[in-house]
Amino acid sequence: MIVEIEENVKKLLKKLFKENDIIISYRNSGIPEITTPFIIRSKNEIDYISIDNFCVNNLSVYLSKFQQSEIRMPVNKGRVIVTAKPCDTKSIIQMISDEQIDKDKLILVVYECDGIIDTKRLKRVTGELRQISVSDDEVNFTKLSGEDGKISLHTVLRDKCLEGSCDVPYFFDYYFVGNEKRFKERIKKRSRPHQLPVQNLKNKAELKRIVEEELSKCIRCNACRNICPACFCSERCIFDKPKLPVGFIEKEVNLSENLLYHLIRFYHVFPNCTGCGECERVCPQGIKLSLFYKYINEILVKEFGFSAGSTDSVRQPLLSYRLGEDLV
Amino acid sequence: MAREGLTYLFLCRIDKRKKLIEKIRNKYPHIKIVDVICSGRFNPAYAFKLLNSGANGVIVLGCDPADCQYREGNLVAERRLFLAKKTLSCFGLDAERFQVIWHKVNEVNPVLSEISRFMNEINIINEKEGSMEKK
16 A cells, blocks of 8 residues: 555544544554554544555444444534545445435545455465565565565455456545556556356356355354445344244254345345445355345346445435336 | 245235135135235245245235325335346246236236246246256
């Protein structure tokens, strides 16, 4: 990440911060390749912020779910300041459009990002690390054994970053640009050809096999539900209703129940899905959930001209209707 | 499974449909009729649950645009049911088992012919899958 951006962001935050405000940003966790979310309530903590190529988390989740009671209106009298990558901004805009966040109480600081490193992919190459730094297109690291090494940034980026879907967001308060020309060159270099979703396969049995293979891995830990910024009915979720005598879905873990779980979750979430890929990142079993979301997002664009997170003035397709569409 | 071989029919019960319901009951004893308040109230999660636990098929009867007694329930339903079908096909399931029939409330025969067509379709799918399992 460009060093000036981090400094500029910190400078701005110091200027913006008033009493009762909350800043949601990142800090280094102490382990070199892990940067964690960081919630700031006092001005002197701003110095601990670090913005680098390891900021994987989508911070929009913290706006709606985990810190809900603290951040929301009656408890919190100040504003909420969020630093976000362009791709995460989509989730925040979608949440504003779904009336989950109050737009007036939010300050969105967006910064140009030159790709986030997939830690799993990095560790497969390097093993445990003592030190790591990123400069331009190269990642320099020191292994635990003291050995030095070098690797190209391009080879360890996330899949999502390689697809080059980071546009200038629709809505922001502050936007930090690094060297714009260089940034565009990088995106060009990175972007790889668009892949067709698996569902477009003509062979149905093959698709069924892929789906079964993926979903039979699921252990129903609900991690994908908890991390999802689009999945916001937190206390009224259909999957945990202990008071009902018979739940809608059994606790048992087998393929048929897993399939039902993912069908229902998918149906609830896809109109707001911006494709942030957090569900896939947190899955302990490594299920490729983007397999499903890519397909439906293409359909939404094709049928309704709607792509989540691109604007906050249009509501999602399931909340509106048009006469004479003749769909089913 | 308990629901094997059954077909579920969801409809909003209004007085004008009495004749239709009677005819369906007489003709197809395998079809279970379930009341919902409006086709807009039908939650596709029901369809997923039923199909997943072995039901033969799910039909939703919806009124024509102007006929809904809640004014826009059927309009809201249209996109939902369409996307529910897409969801099924996205997970590699047979979207053909989930059917929506729009009709004028006082019509009877067109609905019956639609249902018989649907039952035939399902029989064909069942035969296909049966032969695949044998292999």
